[in-house]
Amino acid sequence: VSLKAVKSSAGSYHYQHTKGGKTPPISEGLSPKIIVTEGNLVQIHLINEEKNQQGNPSMHNLNIDEFNVHTKDLSYFQTDSVTFLADKAGSFEYYCSIHPDMRGTIIINNS
Secondary structure (H helix, E strand, O other): OOOEEEEOOOOOOEEEEEEEEEEEEEEOOOOOOOEEEEHHHHHEEEEOOOOEEEEEEEEEEEEEEOOOOOOOOOOOOEEEEEEOOOOOOEEEEOOOOOOOOOOEEEEEEEO
């Protein structure tokens, strides 16, 4: 799963995601859902595509507390990847700790 941290034209933050190199029909917006099957190894690649503003550098990260997943804080065009085992089913939140409005859901279905 590839996620982009960008700033939308409306001024709010959102994640855009692709799966298997293909963009799903509804792939961007606030809080998109990522759906995986329990027992799978999940890799999330995050890129910060928000340009720095003068005096206000762009920083983003990604966290999923239940799986101890945390990227480093990323400046403009920096990337980080995390890999974890989806070993429990349920609905879990992913978020940017720098921007509280950047949140989404990862749903892990029973195998």
